[in-house]
Amino acid sequence: MASWLARHGIQPTVVERASALRLGGNGVDVRGDAVTVVERMGLLPRVRELATDVRGMQFVDATGRAVARIHTQDPASPEIMRGDLVALLRAATDVDVLLGDSIRALEQDDDGVHVTFEHSPARRFDPVVGADGMHSNVRRIAFGPEERFITFKDHYFAFADTDAALGEDRWVTMFNTPGKMAGIYRSGNHAQAKAYFMFRSAPLDYDHRDVAEHKRLVSEAFAGEAGWRTRQLLDSALTDPGFYFDALGQVRMNSWSDGRVVLLGDAAWCASPASGAGAELALVGAYRLAGELAAANGDHRVVFPRYDAAHRPLVNDKQQIGPNVRLKVPKTDGGRCVRDVVARLPLMKAMSAVERRAQARNARPLPDFTRAA
Ligand SMILES: Cc1cc2nc3c(=O)[nH]c(=O)nc-3n(C[C@H](O)[C@H](O)[C@H](O)COP(=O)(O)OP(=O)(O)OC[C@H]3O[C@@H](n4cnc5c(N)ncnc54)[C@H](O)[C@@H]3O)c2cc1C
Known part of the structure; x- marks a missing residue:
């Protein structure tokens, strides 16, 4: 958002609570119109160079034997470590x-x-954009307590750095017990791996x-879980x-x-990491909001309804997770067996292609705001 505003000649001030850039997180997908957005920023070649080469997800049993695999790699939609994307956007x-x-x-x-x-002295701004997660x-402050807006989806999740030797190159490896998943995200072309x-x-x-x-809650949830490499992953993540x-x-x-x-x-509109669409929605939304602000000379009464109307169809689609x-966290052993059978069928790729085509039909066309920039 800040990058696009600056390109449009609008000087923003960014406020970040952390004392340094937050570079954590797994791979995130740059997909759909987000590919066009990073291309228009001149960042697509770097995104492709930094892209992870993860083939897909594999599910293992307690001994580490792969029982099912789902290939998810799609060259048209690069996956990039969240930290690499944050650093790239900051540099631009x-x-x-x-x-x-x-x-x-x-x-x-x-x-x-x-x-x-x-901490800083008070200041005046024309609009204020809350992009704070x-x-x-x-x-x-502006709309009310978060309980009014956040719907809890019955699960908690955690990511942390871990020893890459615990995972297999180019796979997200996951091990389940009922209602729990311990896994490792391991790209073949990155030294880092994520529990x-x-x-x-x-x-x-x-x-x-x-x-x-947070560490205490995750330790408690996985206390007594000893299958596969769960203990080693947990021990290294907790450091x-x-x-x-x-x-x-x-x-x-x-x-x-x-x-x-x-x-x-x-x-x-957080769609949750289960949507795989957080980065896509944020990149496309930021491009639209900054572009509409520039096109309407900053008149928020015109801009904000246009931004809402144009971006909401994509958000609604991505919130259908x-x-x-x-798939990742079957509730029961029976559910896990069914998942393993289904994951072995060539269905999954076909299903996500159908889903993507339906979403592409609903999405509003991306205007070319670069002419104004
Ligand atoms: C450390 C981290 C790791 C993540 N890892 C993953 C992942 O592996 N997979 C995934 O799908 N999604 C992950 N996410 C979420 C993902 O980044 C978002 O879904 C998506 O990129 C949308 O980004 P966003 O900028 O809206 O929110 P976020 O990426 O959450 O960024 C919000 C920013 O606002 C800052 N902030 C928070 N409160 C304040 C405040 N009061 N004042 C000023 N600044 C504030 C935060 O420090 C953060 O830098 C992660 C988020 C974070 C912060």
């Missing part, structure tokens, strides 16, 4: 960034928004910014300071704007 964005800060209050009037920060602070955990649970009461508490944990949740809002405040990315969670 020459704007002011206030690191280690957060918005404390927003007061709108006819001419702008008076913004008070936790599923637990958005801007959304809480990946998911478990089914009733809602838990915890502080979503307390990493020590990673960048351990990332969250509820599998979706954000649903009737409107993404209120006056001069607008939301973008997971703050507005289908059987993805049941």
